[in-house]
Amino acid sequence: MTDxxxxxxxxxxxxxxxxxxxxxxxxxxxxxxEHRQHYPRPGWVEHDAIEVWRNVQRVVPRALRQSGATPSxxxxxxxxxxxETTVVWDPRDGTPYARAITWQDTRTSALVAALRRGPHAETxxxxxxxxxxxxxxxxxxxxxxxxxxxxxxxxxxxxALFGTxxxxxxxxxxxxxxGGLHVTDVTxxxxxxxxxxxxxxxxxxxxxxLDIPPAMLPEIxxxxxxxxxxxxxxxxxxxxxxxxxxxAALFGQTCFDAGEAKxxxxxxxxxxxxxxxxxxxxxxxxxxxxxxQLPGEVATYAVEGSIxxxxxxxxxxxxxxxxxxxxxxIETLARSVPxxxxxxxxxxxxxxxxxxxxxxxxxxxxGLTSYVDKGHVARAVLEATAWQTRDVVDxxxxxxxxxxxxxxxxxxxxxxxxxxxxxxDVLDVPVERPMVTETVSLGAAYLAGLAVGFWADLQDLxxxxxxxARWEPEMSAARRARxxxxxxxxxxxxxxxxxx
Amino acid sequence: MLRMVGAVPHxxxxxxxxxxxxxxxSTAHGIxxxxxxxxxxxxxxxTGRYRLPGGPASSRxxxxxxxxxxxxxxxxxxxxxxxxxxxxxxxGVLADTDVEVVHHVFSPDGTRQRLVxxxxxxxxxxxxxxxxxxxxxxxxxxxxxxxxxxxTSRTVVDPEQLHRESLDIRARGHAVAVGELQPDIASVAAxxxxxxxxxxxxxxxxxxxxxxxxxxxxxRADLVEQVVATGHAVSGQLExxx
Ligand SMILES: Nc1ncnc2c1ncn2[C@@H]1O[C@H](COP(=O)(O)OP(=O)(O)OP(=O)(O)O)[C@@H](O)[C@H]1O
Numbered sequence: 001m002t003d004x005x006x007x008x009x010x011x012x013x014x015x016x017x018x019x020x021x022x023x024x025x026x027x028x029x030x031x032x033x034e035h036r037q038h039y040p041r042p043g044w045v046e047h048d049a050i051e052v053w054r055n056v057q058r059v060v061p062r063a064l065r066q067s068g069a070t071p072s073x074x075x076x077x078x079x080x081x082x083x084e085t086t087v088v089w090d091p092r093d094g095t096p097y098a099r100a101i102t103w104q105d106t107r108t109s110a111l112v113a114a115l116r117r118g119p120h121a122e123t124x125x126x127x128x129x130x131x132x133x134x135x136x137x138x139x140x141x142x143x144x145x146x147x148x149x150x151x152x153x154x155x156x157x158x159x160a161l162f163g164t165x166x167x168x169x170x171x172x173x174x175x176x177x178x179g180g181l182h183v184t185d186v187t188x189x190x191x192x193x194x195x196x197x198x199x200x201x202x203x204x205x206x207x208x209x210l211d212i213p214p215a216m217l218p219e220i221x222x223x224x225x226x227x228x229x230x231x232x233x234x235x236x237x238x239x240x241x242x243x244x245x246x247x248a249a250l251f252g253q254t255c256f257d258a259g260e261a262k263x264x265x266x267x268x269x270x271x272x273x274x275x276x277x278x279x280x281x282x283x284x285x286x287x288x289x290x291x292x293q294l295p296g297e298v299a300t301y302a303v304e305g306s307i308x309x310x311x312x313x314x315x316x317x318x319x320x321x322x323x324x325x326x327x328x329x330i331e332t333l334a335r336s337v338p339x340x341x342x343x344x345x346x347x348x349x350x351x352x353x354x355x356x357x358x359x360x361x362x363x364x365x366x367g368l369t370s371y372v373d374k375g376h377v378a379r380a381v382l383e384a385t386a387w388q389t390r391d392v393v394d395x396x397x398x399x400x401x402x403x404x405x406x407x408x409x410x411x412x413x414x415x416x417x418x419x420x421x422x423x424x425d426v427l428d429v430p431v432e433r434p435m436v437t438e439t440v441s442l443g444a445a446y447l448a449g450l451a452v453g454f455w456a457d458l459q460d461l462x463x464x465x466x467x468x469a470r471w472e473p474e475m476s477a478a479r480r481a482r483x484x485x486x487x488x489x490x491x492x493x494x495x496x497x498x499x500x
Numbered sequence: 501m502l503r504m505v506g507a508v509p510h511x512x513x514x515x516x517x518x519x520x521x522x523x524x525x526s527t528a529h530g531i532x533x534x535x536x537x538x539x540x541x542x543x544x545x546x547t548g549r550y551r552l553p554g555g556p557a558s559s560r561x562x563x564x565x566x567x568x569x570x571x572x573x574x575x576x577x578x579x580x581x582x583x584x585x586x587x588x589x590x591x592g593v594l595a596d597t598d599v600e601v602v603h604h605v606f607s608p609d610g611t612r613q614r615l616v617x618x619x620x621x622x623x624x625x626x627x628x629x630x631x632x633x634x635x636x637x638x639x640x641x642x643x644x645x646x647x648x649x650x651x652t653s654r655t656v657v658d659p660e661q662l663h664r665e666s667l668d669i670r671a672r673g674h675a676v677a678v679g680e681l682q683p684d685i686a687s688v689a690a691x692x693x694x695x696x697x698x699x700x701x702x703x704x705x706x707x708x709x710x711x712x713x714x715x716x717x718x719x720r721a722d723l724v725e726q727v728v729a730t731g732h733a734v735s736g737q738l739e740x741x742x
Contacts, residue, residue: 028582467613
């Protein structure tokens with residue numbers, strides 16, 4: 001059989017995966033490798049872009065080998081990536097000028113604070129849809145230009161290219177120094193703070209404000225409009241699609257209609273709701289963003305609520321507090337008690353993201369009494385993810401005018417049944433897990449498959465979505481209301497702790 | 501040996517332990533004597549059976565692997581099994597003589613389903629349970645005319661017959677239950693092993709009898725193959741993560 005599979009690469013925050021899917025959207029094989037996290041200073045989080053590219057080169061052949069497939073059976077490759085992570089490299093030999101600055105990195109705080117106070121904050125919001133925040137890629141480029149000796153000169157000469165992870169990988173896949181294509185897609189570009197959200201082109205006034213040489217920038221393309229093939233790794237296989245991981249998950253969950261939403265629970269948690277063909281300007285602390293753009297069509301938009309810490313709080317419990325040996329064992333610990341015992345954890349380790357956007361907040365644990373033991377803390381850790389989701393859902397409901405009726409979930413944390421029940425309880429809507437939890441990869445595969453005609457249309461894809469598990473709300477309205485108030489009070493305690 | 505002894509609330513006779521592990525009786529006796537000496541097993545004065553100290557309460561096998569960890573490692577594989585087999589998928593661990601469900605993936609057949617979690621089923625009437633009994637070396641007491649509870653006309657209630665089936669399951673590497681708990685449901689299960697080969701759980705595909713067993717008696721060969729492959733895949737995952 002030829003062309004029986006679609007390959008997807010999910011270049012994530014902690015690991016890089018390659019998955020193969022068949023025509024029914026079923027996972028056929030998967031290979032995964034983690035990469036190192038570098039924390040050179042408090043608030044700095046870096047990845048080695050070379051290591052990431054090497055991992056891509058490792059996982060793709062492994063996934064193929066596992067399934068017994070050959071590259072000739074692969075109809076297309078889809079690429080999804082961690083967004084906002086910033087790489088600047090030398091196109092002459094493919095050497096990065098610095099380690100990649102990841103989306104969790106807060107080194108641009110001062111720069112961004114100045115922008116927010118300055119006259120251009122409103123311009124950023126109006127044009128890119130985003131109020132300046134250290135979360136986005138643009139300020140990181142400026143930081144690199146200011147801090148890497150000689151970089152600005154290289155950039156003006158055209159010897160320094162900027163890209164998010166997608167650009168870096170596509171450039172390498174299409175030949176690297178030997179004619180590599182320097183492109184990005186509308187979803188990744190929508191997270192730079194540099195793109196006009198309506199025209200989907202780089203905004204000259206924003207580039208000028210941040211003083212970023214246009215020569216560094218990749219060309220922006222639609223998600224399935226690359227029209228190019230791999231020169232290496234899967235030679236001749238078309239790169240059918242590129243998109244940011246959260247948008248990929250929205251697509252993989254087949255949220256094609258306005259009002260459909262998903263939340264992905266990994267390191268952070270990301271809730272995206274499809275809002276249709278118009279930008280929903282958000283006064284509610286949510287981010288308007290591009291959901292996807294199909295060939296020859298106008299863009300579909302989404303609103304997004306990003307939660308900085310979800311799984312990473314569990315990891316903190318494991319690595320820093322050593323209360324558990326592995327992340328899933330938090331469930332055993334949390335089930336050792338019937339409730340949180342009055343304890344709340346607000347994981348504002350690097351401030352709070354949506355919908356509160358409080359960079360001045362820091363983490364707190366409140367409600368401690370001698371009654372509270374580690375089981376209660378474990379429960380409070382899981383509940384923190386549920387309540388943060390509730391805050392985002394409330395904002396989405398207010399901002400979009402589209403009431404959320406059920407939440408589709410995915411990501412590593414969905415293997416935690418206690419968390420899923422807790423989510424249904426605090427949101428008061430059913431929580432649904434699809435049969436393919438690797439929705440990021442699936443979404444990239446779907447879009448790539450659509451681009452090459454492997455799948456006919458969206459309806460074709462929708463048929464592939466199957467329910468794997470569903471949790472119904474069981475909590476009483478009174479208890480929900482009481483705990484929501486307590487959560488709100490706990491969050492207030494976190495405000496203003498950081499002197500910034 | 502400890503795990504085997506621990507799996508049986510009433511303890512095991514020397515002969516049974518030797519048989520199940522394929523050891524000479526004298527070898528088994530030597531090991532048991534040592535374990536007894538250091539207090540890791542005790543011997544019932546009356547029956548001479550070996551059991552874990554502390555009685556049946558300590559005989560849970562689920563301590564072997566955290567059930568939530570097991571689910572987390574298994575999830576991609578069990579999703580894939582459900583998608584390919586078109587049936588519901590369950591993971592179970594042994595809890596006394598019951599099997600406890602720790603993971604459930606709905607069947608993609610479009611019917612309305614409810615999540616089964618933490619629910620216990622009698623081990624001798626389900627494929628999941630039969631795998632766990634067989635691979636944990638569990639053996640229903642032979643003497644005393646002790647029959648097991650009956651749920652349908654097809655439930656195996658004779659301990660002797662169940663024991664023979666256990667040996668068969670060990671040889672084949674999978675278990676089958678056809679209408680033995682509910683008349684119209686059939687299931688196929690395979691072991692999940694921790695590094696070192698110890699069976700820590702079982703994975704099963706379950707569905708309407710006529711779909712699982714088109715001939716009314718035996719499950720589809722492709723389904724058996726997929727379930728066994730999933731058992732291997734999850735075991736492999738445990739090995740990699742260890
Ligand atoms: N059963 C569980 N209970 C609680 N947390 C879990 C569980 N399983 C995984 N996690 C957490 O989920 C996160 C891993 O999930 P996943 O692999 O989807 O995320 P990710 O690292 O964000 O992915 P990516 O590398 O693609 O960005 C970790 O932070 C881990 O602590």
